[in-house]
Every structure is written in C-alpha cells, then in structure tokens.
Amino acid sequence: MTGDSAKAQEAFQSTLRDAALRTANREALRDRLWFFSQARWRCLAASEEGLQPEHSTLDECEVRPHAAAQVRQLQPEELAVWISGAPDPQRSALAAYYLDEFSLSEMLALLALNPKELSKLICAGRRQFQAWLNATTPEYDEP
Amino acid sequence: MSIFRISSREKTLVRIAPITEKPRVDRHMRVALLRARRNAAFAEELKDQQEFDRAISELVKAVPVSQEIAEWFRNEKLIPQEKRSWKKAIRNPVILSIVTSLAVIAGIAVFILFERMHDFPGSDTARKLLTIASATRATQLESVQTEAGALGDLFFMKYRLEHYDVPAEFADLRTDGARVFDDDEGHRVAQISVPENRMQLFLFPADRDPKKAQVREFSGWKFVEQEGWSGAVQIRDGVCFMAALRGEQRDLAPYLAKAQE
Numbered sequence: 001m002t003g004d005s006a007k008a009q010e011a012f013q014s015t016l017r018d019a020a021l022r023t024a025n026r027e028a029l030r031d032r033l034w035f036f037s038q039a040r041w042r043c044l045a046a047s048e049e050g051l052q053p054e055h056s057t058l059d060e061c062e063v064r065p066h067a068a069a070q071v072r073q074l075q076p077e078e079l080a081v082w083i084s085g086a087p088d089p090q091r092s093a094l095a096a097y098y099l100d101e102f103s104l105s106e107m108l109a110l111l112a113l114n115p116k117e118l119s120k121l122i123c124a125g126r127r128q129f130q131a132w133l134n135a136t137t138p139e140y141d142e143p
Numbered sequence: 144m145s146i147f148r149i150s151s152r153e154k155t156l157v158r159i160a161p162i163t164e165k166p167r168v169d170r171h172m173r174v175a176l177l178r179a180r181r182n183a184a185f186a187e188e189l190k191d192q193q194e195f196d197r198a199i200s201e202l203v204k205a206v207p208v209s210q211e212i213a214e215w216f217r218n219e220k221l222i223p224q225e226k227r228s229w230k231k232a233i234r235n236p237v238i239l240s241i242v243t244s245l246a247v248i249a250g251i252a253v254f255i256l257f258e259r260m261h262d263f264p265g266s267d268t269a270r271k272l273l274t275i276a277s278a279t280r281a282t283q284l285e286s287v288q289t290e291a292g293a294l295g296d297l298f299f300m301k302y303r304l305e306h307y308d309v310p311a312e313f314a315d316l317r318t319d320g321a322r323v324f325d326d327d328e329g330h331r332v333a334q335i336s337v338p339e340n341r342m343q344l345f346l347f348p349a350d351r352d353p354k355k356a357q358v359r360e361f362s363g364w365k366f367v368e369q370e371g372w373s374g375a376v377q378i379r380d381g382v383c384f385m386a387a388l389r390g391e392q393r394d395l396a397p398y399l400a401k402a403q404e
Contacts, residue, residue, distance in 0.1 A: 009209055063195050071198035076205040098196070098203045100162045104169055107159075119155040126195065 001043035001095050002084055011042035033110050036102075040092055040110070047084070060127035061134055070133045082132060086125065089113065093121040149178045149185060157189060162196045170235075264350035264359030265383045266367055269376050272332065273369035276343045276387045284320030284336050291316045291335055291344060298323065298333050298346070306380035307333050307346040312398050313386055316342070340394070345385040349378050364399055366392045375399060 002008045015038045064070075071079075083094050089111055096107050097118075108118060149157070153175035160176055161168055179185045232238055287294065292314025298307040302323045320336040326347070335344040350359045358381045367374045367385075374387040375395045388394055 005207075005209065009212065012212055063191055065191050067191065068194040068198035071195065071202060074202060076202050076207065079199065079202045080206050097159065098162070098199050100200045100203070103165065103167050104156075104159065104161070104172060115152075115159065116155050119158045123158050126192070129199075130195075 001040065001091065002047045004047075004084075007046040007049075008043065011039055011046050015039045015042055033106060036096075037110055044088055044092070058128040059131035059135075060124065061131040063126050063130050067130055067133065070137045073137050074133075078136075082129065086128075089117075090121045090125055093118055094125045097122055149175070149182050153178055154185075157185070158192070160189070160193065160196075162193070162200045261366070263361045263365040263376070265347075265376065265378070266365070268326070268328075268330075268347060268350070269345075269367045269374050269383070269385050270369045271326065272334075272345045272347065272385060273367060273372040273374050273387055275334070276345070276374075277370050277372055277389070279334065279336075279343065281320060281336065284322045284334070287318055287321045287335075289318055290314065291318050291337065294318065294321055294333075294335055297321070302331065302333075304331055304333060304346070306382045308379075308382075308384075309335070309344060309346070310377060310379070310384055313337075313344060313384075316344075340388050340390075342386060342388045345374075345383075345387065347383050347385075349381050349383045366395075368392065 002011065015035060018038060019035060083091060083098075085091075086094060092111055093107075093113065096102055096110055102110065104115070107113075108115065111118065113121070153171075156172050156175040157179045160172065160179075176189075179189045233242070287297070291309040292311075295308035298304040304323065316337045316339055318335050319338050321334065323331060323333050326332050330348045333346040335346075336342075337344060351357060352359055358378075361378055363377070365376045367376065368391075372387055372389050373392050373395060374385045375392075375398075376383055376385045378384075386395060386398060
C-alpha cells in the first residue's frame with residue numbers, strides 16, 4: 001500500500017495504538033473490518049507525503065496464457081512496488097484482492113465500491129500489469 | 144435460452160472471482176462461476192485469469208513482512224468470522240425450502256390429528272354415507288309418506304332389521320321416500336328421505352371389535368362432514384343413526400336441541 005516498509009509499519013503501529021486506546025476506553029469496535037479500513041486510510045495518508053509519482057496512462061494488454069509463468073519470474077518486492085505505485089482506489093482494490101483473505105462483500109465494504117467498480121479496477125490492473133510484465137520480462141519464450 | 148448463458152452482471156462477478164476456494168462464497172458468485180465454466184469461450188479466459196491471479200497472490204504472500212507485524216498476526220485472527228444472522232439464513236433457498244416443507248408436513252399432521260380427534264367408531268362409514276346422500280336421486284327411493292318414527296316397524300317387518308329405529312329427535316319428521324341397500328362391506332343400510340331441509344336419515348350397523356365381536360360404543364351425538372354435507376351420528380342398541388343435510392354442523396343443532404328440551 002505504501003511502497004515503503006517504514007511507512008507501512010508506522011501505519012500499522014498507529015492503527016494498533018488507536019485500537020488499544022478504544023478498547024481501554026471501552027469503545028467497542030463494532031465494524032469487524034475496522035482494523036483494515038483504518039490501516040488503509042493511514043497508508044493512503046502516509047503515501048501522500050513526500051514525492052508523488054506522475055499521473056500517466058499505463059499501457060494495457062490482455063492477460064496471456066503464459067502470464068502466470070511471467071509472474072513467477074518476479075521478486076515479491078517488484079510486485080509490491082508496482083501495486084503501491086497504482087493510484088487509489090485501484091491500489092487498495094489490488095491490495096485487498098490479491099491478499100486473498102477477504103470475501104467479495106468484505107472487499108466491497110472495505111473499499112466502499114460496488115461490484116462493477118471493483119471489477120473494472122481489477123481488470124484494468126490485470127491488463128496494465130500484463131503490459132508491464134511484457135515490458136520487463138520480454139525474453140519469456142512461449143511454450 | 145440456455146441456463147448456462149452468462150449475463151453481463153455475472154461476467155462482472157467472474158472477473159473478481161475468489162483466487163482460492165473459500166467456504167463463504169456468495170451464491171451469485173457461485174452461479175456466475177458455474178456458468179462461466181460451462182461456457183466454452185469464457186472458460187478458457189477464466190482459466191488464464193485464475194492462473195494469473197494465483198501466481199500474483201503467491202507473490203503477494205511472499206512479500207517480506209517485519210518480524211513484529213508477523214508475530215502479531217501469528218497470535219491474532221486476521222479477520223474475525225462474521226456470525227450468520229438468522230435473517231440471512233432464512234433467505235437461503237435451501238433453508239427456505241426445508242422450512243416450507245416442514246411447515247407443510249406439520250400442517251398436514253395437525254390436520255390429520257384434528258380429524259382423528261373428531262373420529263369415533265363408525266365415522267368412516269358415516270362419511271361414505273354422506274357421499275351416498277349427496278348422490279341419491281328421489282327416483283332411487285321407494286315412495287313412503289309417513290312419520291320417520293314409524294319406519295322402524297317397516298324395516299323390521301319387511302327387511303327383518305332389528306333396532307333400526309329413528310331417535311325421538313327426528314321421529315316426527317315427515318318422510319317422502321325410503322330404501323334399504325347393502326353398502327360396499329355388505330352391511331344393511333336403511334336410508335330415509337325427509338323433505339324438510341332435504342334431509343336424509345341413515346340407519347346402519349355399528350362398528351364391531353373384530354377380536355371380541357363387541358359393538359364399539361360411544362355416547363351422545365358425534366358429527367362428521369364430507370363434500371359439503373354434515374351428519375349427526377348416535378349409537379343405540381348396536382345400530383348407528385345419522386341425520387344428514389347439505390350444510391354445516393350448526394344446521395343440525397335445532398333438531399338435536401329438541402331432545403335436550
């Protein structure tokens with residue numbers, strides 16, 4: 001979400017502190033996704049500090065049958081940087097979707113999106129990532 | 144239209160299909176995935192999408208996390224399980240079908256129980272005779288114009304039917320026809336037609352216990368209903384008497400009240 005582990009850790013710790021404070025004040029956390037929604041907003045706030053990436057239109061390309069093999073050539077950090085560079089809400093949508101921990105209704109609640117909007121963001125993300133993969137792993141030979 | 148035709152809404156859902164199999168997948172999503180897998184063109188696209196998503200998800204899981212955060216999540220549940228509310232559960236078609244079928248079964252059971260509560264020895268025969276009463280034409284009966292109470296002698300003298308006597312409550316009614324016939328079990332049944340309220344009176348042998356050959360007794364008036372006809376039944380000396388008319392039980396009440404007076 002931030003592209004910077006220090007910022008991410010700070011967002012995480014401040015969310016934990018807030019949760020602990022609320023628990024100490026006997027304020028029940030009624031929303032079961034409260035922790036994730038708070039962490040998301042803190043990450044977005046943190047990423048808005050400092051240098052901002054230029055807004056540009058990314059190339060898009062349909063997902064290819066060998067895309068999974070291309071992905072396996074990447075390092076996790078490369079993917080993390082790519083996702084953190086995406087504009088929000090696409091960044092949050094990609095992060096929540098590929099974390100593979102939430103159900104669809106949880107994701108929609110967390111991101112305040114409807115299914116059509118989420119689908120559009122994820123599809124665009126896939127195509128942009130495929131285009132980026134084609135550019136970064138051009139030497140991949142199709143079987 | 145094929146049941147596997149995929150709508151645009153379902154296409155939208157398929158594009159955000161769960162990356163791995165999960166137990167709490169929404170029903171609309173399950174239907175969309177089923178249709179997508181049955182659609183030749185879409186199935187291939189879905190397969191590529193899911194492989195791509197799985198590869199990315201594995202990479203996401205491999206993103207290094209600080210020791211402190213990893214430790215915290217090791218001891219805490221990532222997402223607390225949502226309790227399934229009864230309102231949501233009741234909307235599930237499977238549960239709805241089970242509840243509906245149980246309600247129908249319970250309704251039938253209550254209806255049968257209610258019917259059985261009103262049953263008495265000879266009630267089955269009484270119901271059959273109500274069906275006969277509804278189908279009897281005047282021409283089927285022998286013309287007899289007298290008081291109903293007087294027909295007991297006729298049945299005894301002509302048909303040797305003992306105790307086929309009309310009770311006092313109905314003895315004064317004028318008759319316009321009568322007959323004696325065998326029912327489907329071979330029992331002798333006397334039928335009397337009364338012009339008042341187009342009433343019909345029946346006399347038939349009471350039910351007997353097959354083991355002891357004793358008459359199954361009951362006391363007072365009992366009621367049966369069948370095909371819009373109502374009957375009031377009484378037993379005396381091993382013979383059942385039934386007064387039947389088209390209508391409800393309350394239509395027979397004035398006749399039965401006479402005896403109480």
